[in-house]
Amino acid sequence: MNRGRRRVCLAGASGIALLGASCGARVPLTTGAIDDPYVPPLPFDAGAPDGAVPLGPALCGADAVAGGKLATLAVGSARRLTDDSTYDVWLCRDDRGVYALNNECTHASCPLQLVGGPRFYCRCHGAEFDFNGEHPTAPAIQPLEHYAVCDDGAGNARVDLALVVAPASRLP
Numbered sequence: 001m002n003r004g005r006r007r008v009c010l011a012g013a014s015g016i017a018l019l020g021a022s023c024g025a026r027v028p029l030t031t032g033a034i035d036d037p038y039v040p041p042l043p044f045d046a047g048a049p050d051g052a053v054p055l056g057p058a059l060c061g062a063d064a065v066a067g068g069k070l071a072t073l074a075v076g077s078a079r080r081l082t083d084d085s086t087y088d089v090w091l092c093r094d095d096r097g098v099y100a101l102n103n104e105c106t107h108a109s110c111p112l113q114l115v116g117g118p119r120f121y122c123r124c125h126g127a128e129f130d131f132n133g134e135h136p137t138a139p140a141i142q143p144l145e146h147y148a149v150c151d152d153g154a155g156n157a158r159v160d161l162a163l164v165v166a167p168a169s170r171l172p
């Protein structure tokens with residue numbers, strides 16, 4: 001049975017005239033238990049439309065890596081953070097705030113180079129990503145991963161490599 005029609009019928013159960021007018025003779029008139037009652041959908045909060053999460057000190061875990069002074073990272077610039085073995089990320093700032101990108105091309109994992117634009121360029125096979133790590137050119141298909149960035153409370157950035165966030169997330 002159509003749920004919408006059933007709702008109308010149940011809503012009119014208190015008035016026989018309305019019931020007859022809404023449902024017609026094909027709907028059985030019962031007074032027993034309702035086996036399939038209409039359940040309204042639960043409220044669903046998906047957060048910001050772009051999935052962005054507010055970045056702050058509480059978000060980063062104890063293993064977050066040091067990212068240097070936030071104040072010295074100018075809009076339109078990026079700072080490479082790497083220990084040459086376990087992590088390699090770009091700490092970037094645009095006009096919305098600070099964010100961190102995985103410095104690993106999504107085509108075949110080569111490290112990227114910051115070039116004019118600014119944008120990121122892969123010397124292995126020529127893919128490019130915009131300054132937010134998105135809109136890759138061939139042969140890359142996937143955008144770069146974003147990691148949570150936090151302020152340590154003393155004006156220093158920390159990057160949590162275990163926490164992937166939506167591309168629109170920023171530390172203000």
Ligand code: FES
Binds near residue numbers: 105106107123138140
């Ligand atoms: S590894 Fe970057 S384009 Fe192939």
